[in-house]
Amino acid sequence: MEIRTDYLVIGSGIAGLSFALEAARSGTVAIVTKKEKMEGSTNYAQGGIASVLDPDDSFELHIRDTIESGDGLCNEDVVKMVVRDGPARVQELISMGVHFTRQTDGKKDFDLGREGGHSMRRIVHTKDLTGREVERILLERAEENENIRIYENHMAIDLITKSKMLKRGILTSEIAQTCWGAYVLDVNNNSVITFLAKMTVLASGGAGKVYRYTTNPDIATGDGVAVGYRAGAKVANMEFVQFHPTCLYHPLAKNFLISEAVRGEGAILIDKSGKRFMEKYHPLKDLALRDVVARSIDMELKKSGDECVYLDISHRTPEFIRDRFPYIYETCLRFQIDITKEPIPVVPAAHYMCGGLLTDENGLTNLDNLYAIGEVACTGLHGANRLASNSLLEALIFARRAVEKSSRDLEEKRVTPFPRAPEWDPGDATDSEELVVVSHNWDEIRRFMWNYVGIVRTNNRLARAKRRVNTIQEEIEEYYWDFTVTRDLLELRNIALVAELIITCASLRKESRGLHYNLDYTAQDNKYWKRDTVIWI
Ligand code: FAD
Numbered sequence: 001m002e003i004r005t006d007y008l009v010i011g012s013g014i015a016g017l018s019f020a021l022e023a024a025r026s027g028t029v030a031i032v033t034k035k036e037k038m039e040g041s042t043n044y045a046q047g048g049i050a051s052v053l054d055p056d057d058s059f060e061l062h063i064r065d066t067i068e069s070g071d072g073l074c075n076e077d078v079v080k081m082v083v084r085d086g087p088a089r090v091q092e093l094i095s096m097g098v099h100f101t102r103q104t105d106g107k108k109d110f111d112l113g114r115e116g117g118h119s120m121r122r123i124v125h126t127k128d129l130t131g132r133e134v135e136r137i138l139l140e141r142a143e144e145n146e147n148i149r150i151y152e153n154h155m156a157i158d159l160i161t162k163s164k165m166l167k168r169g170i171l172t173s174e175i176a177q178t179c180w181g182a183y184v185l186d187v188n189n190n191s192v193i194t195f196l197a198k199m200t201v202l203a204s205g206g207a208g209k210v211y212r213y214t215t216n217p218d219i220a221t222g223d224g225v226a227v228g229y230r231a232g233a234k235v236a237n238m239e240f241v242q243f244h245p246t247c248l249y250h251p252l253a254k255n256f257l258i259s260e261a262v263r264g265e266g267a268i269l270i271d272k273s274g275k276r277f278m279e280k281y282h283p284l285k286d287l288a289l290r291d292v293v294a295r296s297i298d299m300e301l302k303k304s305g306d307e308c309v310y311l312d313i314s315h316r317t318p319e320f321i322r323d324r325f326p327y328i329y330e331t332c333l334r335f336q337i338d339i340t341k342e343p344i345p346v347v348p349a350a351h352y353m354c355g356g357l358l359t360d361e362n363g364l365t366n367l368d369n370l371y372a373i374g375e376v377a378c379t380g381l382h383g384a385n386r387l388a389s390n391s392l393l394e395a396l397i398f399a400r401r402a403v404e405k406s407s408r409d410l411e412e413k414r415v416t417p418f419p420r421a422p423e424w425d426p427g428d429a430t431d432s433e434e435l436v437v438v439s440h441n442w443d444e445i446r447r448f449m450w451n452y453v454g455i456v457r458t459n460n461r462l463a464r465a466k467r468r469v470n471t472i473q474e475e476i477e478e479y480y481w482d483f484t485v486t487r488d489l490l491e492l493r494n495i496a497l498v499a500e501l502i503i504t505c506a507s508l509r510k511e512s513r514g515l516h517y518n519l520d521y522t523a524q525d526n527k528y529w530k531r532d533t534v535i536w537i
């Protein structure tokens with residue numbers, strides 16, 4: 001089966017939906033999303049969106065905070081552009097119907113939150129359910145738009161590309177790849193559809209599931225990075241995996257984040273005897289940057305042998321806590337933890353991928369007509385460590401810029417008629433009965449990534465991880481070509497590749513910077529390593 005569209009958007013989080021809504025003004029949009037349409041990190045975002053909305057705040061301060069957090073690797077032009085465009089994009093969400101929490105005392109408009117690394121209160125939020133509110137409204141708007149069609153349970157397998165020779169000067173020529181859409185697995189019908197598109201947008205989110213412990217939902221298997229890399233797109237800075245310091249530690253809780261906004265409202269980190277420890281590590285204590293806090297907790301746990309530390313907000317009134325953090329309060333209560341009375345057990349967990357598909361200031365990759373926006377992209381905004389609540393902002397800004405560029409190209413270049421794409425060839429594949437092998441490999445990858453490529457790395461651990469991932473990849477390749485593709489097998493193949501890319505970037509960077517900390521090179525090397533780690537096939 002073949003479907004033709006002007007724009008193919010892979011992913012229905014904040015990035016994909018924002019792109020689709022704007023692109024639908026100039027063409028038809030197909031959104032493919034691999035599970036239910038609201039299922040993505042966006043839906044679980046708690047803290048909010050960082051933007052300069054308080055008259056006492058300034059663009060300069062937000063720019064400075066972002067650059068400091070990025071530890072020498074931010075692209076300053078991109079930072080300036082994102083910060084300056086922020087207020088307009090937030091206003092646009094409001095005009096679509098998003099309700100952000102307002103102050104009750106009537107003095108200032110928004111109730112702005114604070115998180116680590118921000119010198120001002122500048123985070124607009126909908127209590128602690130910001131992402132759910134944003135996703136709900138964007139989906140509502142998309143569903144009422146007749147130029148947009150959403151295909152749930154449709155998973156992109158690989159991109160469709162075509163190469164052409166480019167002449168550069170008299171003597172040299174090079175190959176340029178153009179993207180023409182993607183092969184997509186219709187999960188419910190177990191068939192592969194050819195989506196041909198003039199413009200393709202990867203908005204497939206992050207890769208937290210590469211790690212054993214993560215705050216991310218199940219969809220976060222790094223598919224976009226894997227799909228893009230296999231097609232020849234450049235990938236950058238995969239070593240910078242952000243670990244959130246405070247994920248709920250409870251045997252029955254799966255991936256539940258305790259927002260940094262809780263520390264922004266005065267919560268403190270303590271050990272099991274009730275002693276604060278962050279003052280030993282940084283003058284900003286509990287509101288130091290995320291890499292510092294996560295590493296400090298890791299160090300405390302390694303020293304004490306304890307399984308978790310605790311986050312205590314019980315000194316605030318119960319009314320305040322229940323009103324400001326209703327989702328966190330109710331979820332913890334379900335696990336018999338009353339956060340108005342007792343500290344919350346927490347551990348760090350993989351949270352955000354700062355690296356990704358390398359793009360320019362419009363979200364365009366090095367493949368013609370292929371864009372990457374949202375968490376899947378590496379735009380230069382985050383550098384070596386993302387500042388809290390800058391990612392929803394980044395997705396909004398780059399979605400808009402990608403539409404401006406791609407719709408202009410569509411109009412001006414009058415993109416040539418669709419090429420003929422071969423149908424997906426299932427070969428003589430048979431259904432796999434050995435699902436246990438898939439889940440075993442999946443577990444193994446997540447375990448060694450956690451143990452060897454986690455918050456603190458060494459050369460030996462990286463080398464060990466590399467050997468393991470290569471063996472598993474060989475096994476997956478045999479499997480992949482022998483059996484019919486399923487969502488599980490595709491995800492396994494992708495997390496194995498993304499794990500390999502993280503290990504490769506981490507092994508290349510021979511220094512410690514931002515989120516990458518290697519005990520064999522604890523110093524920062526600005527002479528040689530103040531640059532992105534860029535790899536491609
Ligand atoms: P997502 O929202 O993750 O959407 C990805 C989409 O792609 C999904 O629809 C998924 O199904 C689809 N998809 C993936 N692979 C495929 C495939 N192969 N084929 C088809 N579809 C596919 N950031 C902030 O700025 N502020 C916050 O307060 C904040 N809180 C967070 C809290 C949590 C618990 C988490 C996990 C993250 C948080 N972040 C926050 C980060 C932020 O939420 C994400 O970076 C952002 O939502 C990513 O948006 P996205 O549109 O790129 O991806």
Ligand code: SIN
Pocket residue numbers: 045046047048258259260261352387388389390391
């Ligand atoms: C949080 O609420 O702590 C998450 C914010 C973010 O990841 O930006």
